[in-house]
Amino acid sequence: MTTPKTAEPAGAGPDPEARGLRLVVVLLTLTVVSGLIDAVSYLGLGRVFTANMTGNVVVLGFAAAGAPGFSVPHTATSLGCFLLGAVVGGRVAARFRGGSRRRWTRLSLAAEAALVGLSAAVAFAWPRDAGAAYALIALTALAMGLRNATVRGLGVADLTTTVLTGTLTGLAADSLLGSGTGHRSPRRTASVLAMLAGAFLGAWLVLHHGLGLPLLLAAVGSAVPAVTASGRE
Template sequence: MTSHLAEAKRTLIPRKDDKYGLLSPALVLLTFVAGLVDALSYLALGHVFVANVTGNIVFLGFAIAHAQGFVWWTSALTLVSFIVGALIGGRIIHHFGSNHAKHLLVSTCVQLVFVVAALIGIYLLNRFSAELPMGGTGALAAERSSAPSLNFPTASHIDLHIIMLIMLLAPAMGIQNSTARKLSVPDLPTTVLTMTLTGMVADTSAHGHEQSKLGRRIVVMVALAFGALTGALLQTRGHEDVILMVMIVCLLAVIAMMLPNIHSDAPWVGER
């Protein structure tokens, strides 16, 4: 147990000679961001996952089969927007991939631009839209005009708030996924943790708990779950704008970690 706790601590506060350095805590933060954005996207944007985007392929099949609660255009728009983000992430890799700190810095800055644009877009649409504020009708809308909440889409209803958020948040997560893939820090993909969970259980079964990397893997799974919990609590109270603000704070923290290290000669900064 002590060794697992020490491993968890080293993931969040790495030693100076750590092979992955500040990449580990930065990616843990981005995992928390993925939980936040998926809570928002699944609960408010029409049963889509903006970060764990694989599920949208399944959801698209559900929508084509007219399963209740699934709308084809939200899944299709999410997939296309995510691919655009992955393309942008690829160009960032092309120019900055040899320096991990600079790569993560640039990709997070671009990701931040998308999230800030989403936050500004929510306020502009709420202010200038001819329709009711997001998620309210009558007296309820008046009460919640300062706390936006999204209208859930139907086959005949297309909400500009939902379109805007998908088109801005999905590319941001496409960039994050491409960055995490390039950095290749073990057990920290920031989104899909199926293999992390499988590895933890399978390695324990095959080699004993000392080989399970339990401390490191628990940290990242807790980060995703806590992000989802935080996002769900905020979304159900109509605070989508606050979710975006929390995301912005996390992205700024990652930028603050990377900025002083772009010219560092630490082993984790250069290509491995």
């Protein structure tokens, strides 16, 4: 006699939030993208940052003081668009807070990939146009503001994706020469190396191939997590 199958209790299936790449892997990938984008902006758009706003505030001070090689309009454009992107990201975070982190992450990264992809198209179409520089600054800064608001809302420790001051401080403070705890050292080290790799690759591409190719690669680096990210750390 065949024993009838017992029905599974409701909610016993696999957690949909767990499907896809862990957020730690996603954020490390995005850290590489940040290195690419800041290489493009700093080396190719007049010594301005569009991902690292800490450096950008300092650059704005340099420009305002009249230091050669820096531009107040370029830097102000970057800061303004970054803040606008962060406002949009904050609204999205408020909409999804308490809901699906997987869906929220993927939606935000899809928007980032679209903005960076559009900037790549501009760079390929008008590689030497002065007006295009403002478009590239605005698009990439807007994308990075949106992403930073999303990453802030996700709250994954030591993976901000755009700045490393706190990460390096924690790495040194918790090292054997510091407190000796080694707390999250592998994650912090991976974050530093990811940013370094992105900056190196981005600089090499800018110097040898212009701005379009590193921006296209950055768009792909955002698009892949946009369709593969999970909601789990």
